[in-house]
Amino acid sequence: MFTRSNFIALQHRNFRLLWTGQLISFSGSTMQTAAILWHVSLLVPDNRKGLALGLVGLVRILPIIFFSLVSGLVADVYDRRRLMLVTQTTMAVLATILAVVTFHGLSTVWPIYLLAALSSAAGAFDGPARQSLIPNLVPREHLPNAISLNTIMFQTASVVGPSAAGLLIAARGLGWVYAVNAVSFLVVIASLLLMRDVPIANGGEKVTLNRRALTEGLHFVFSQPMIRSTMLLDFFATFFSSATALLPIYAQDILHVGARGYGWLYAGPSIGALLAGVLMVRFIDHIDRQGAVLLWSVLGYGLSTVLFGVSRTFGITLLALAMTGGTDAVSTVLRNLIRQLETPDRLRGRMTGVNMAFFMGGPQLGEMEAGLVANGFGAPFSVISGGIGCLIATAWIAFSSPLLPKYRRGVAAIDTKSA
DSSP: OOOGGGGGGGGSHHHHHHHHHHHHHHHHHHHHHHHHHHHHHHHSOGGGHHHHHHHHHHHHHHHHHHHHHHHHHHHHHSOHHHHHHHHHHHHHHHHHHHHHHHHTOOSSSHHHHHHHHHHHHHHHHHHHHHHHHGGGTSOGGGHHHHHHHHHHHHHHHHHHHHHHHHHHHHHTOHHHHHHHHHHHHHHHHHHHHHOOSOOOGGGGOOOOOSHHHHHHHHHHHHHOHHHHHHHHHHHHHHHHHOOGGGHHHIIIIISOOHHHHHHHHHHHHHHHHHHHHHHHHHHGGGOOOHHHHHHHHHHHHHHHHHHHHHOOSHHHHHHHHHHHHHHHHHHHHHHHHHHHHTSOGGGHHHHHHHHHHHHHHHHHHHHHHHHHHHHHHOHHHHHHHHHHHHHHHHHHHHHHOTHHHHOOTTOOOOOTTTO
C-alpha cells in the first residue's frame, strides 16, 4: 500500500513542475523516436532495412560522444535551468522542421538522419543539465524518491508515447507525430519558467570552463570504483541487448502486426519498466544490498532479451519486452542513485556528461551492432546473441569489480580525496 511519503519528492514545487513538464515532453519525444524508426523502415528496401535502422542509433550517439565531456562541464559552469531552456527550445525547433519536411513529402532518409543528429546534439547538453538540476530541487534525503519518481515519469512517457505514435501514424500519418512532439516541448519550457528560488548549483562555488576542470571531472569518474563499474555495466549490458531498432522488422516481417502492433511492441519495455518503477518507489528505501540487486536485475535483462529473440508469438514477445523494461528500470534507479550519492554537486554535471556517453552510447551503438548482425544473420539471431553477450558482460563486471556486489544502502564508497 502506498502512502504520502512514497511521493514525498513531489511536495517540492520546483521538482513537481519539472516532473510534470518532462512527463509531457518525454511522451512527445518517445513518440518521435518510434516514428523515426518506422519512417526509415518505409523509405529503404528490405535488403537494407536492418542497416538503415541501425544507422539511426549511430547518428544519435555520435553527437553525444563528441559533446558529452564538454556538455557536462557546461552544466557545472552555467545555470542549469537556463541551459535547459536553450536546449528544449532548440529541440522544439528541430521537431517542427522534421514535421514540415515530412508533410511536404520525403523520398530519402538523409533529412531524417540529419535532424535526428542535430536533436541528439542538443540533447547532449540537455541531459547533464537536467539530471544535475534534480538534486538541487529536493533535499538529499528525498533524492532516492525523486530518482524513482523520475523513472516512473520517463517510463510512463515511454508507454504513452510509442502507443500513441502507432495510433497516430495509422490514423493521420507520420508528420502529425513530429508536430505533437514539437508542441510538447513548450510544456517543459513553461515549467522551467515557472520555477522560483532554485538553489545555486555547487553551493555558489565557481567552476571555470577550461581544460583543468574537464580533466578534474574525468579523473574523478574513473578513480571512483563504484561510479566506474556502474558505467561499464550500463554500457556493455545495453550494447549487447539493445534491439529496439529491430522492432519494425519483428512487427512487419515476423509477427505481422502492423503499425498498431508495432506501437505496443515498442511500448512493451516501458510497460514493464513502469510497473517496476512503481514498486521501486515503494521499496527503494528497503533495499539494503543495492549492488547485488543491481547485478541480478541486469542478468534478468539479458535473459529476457534471449526470450524476446526466440519468441514467435505477439503475446510472448510483448511479455519478454516488458520483462526487459522491468529489469532495466530496477537497475537504472539503483545505478543513478549510487552515482548521484557518490558525486559532489560541483562535479555532478561532469559525472553526468561522462555517464551519458556510456548510458546513451551502449544502446545506440548496440542498435547499430544489432542492425549489422541482423543484416547478415537475421533479426532473431541478432537479438539472441545480444542477450547472451549481456549475460557474459555482466558476469565479467561482477568478478572484476568486487566492490559492486558488496555495495550496501547508506554506505558511501566515495574517495573524498579525489572529490
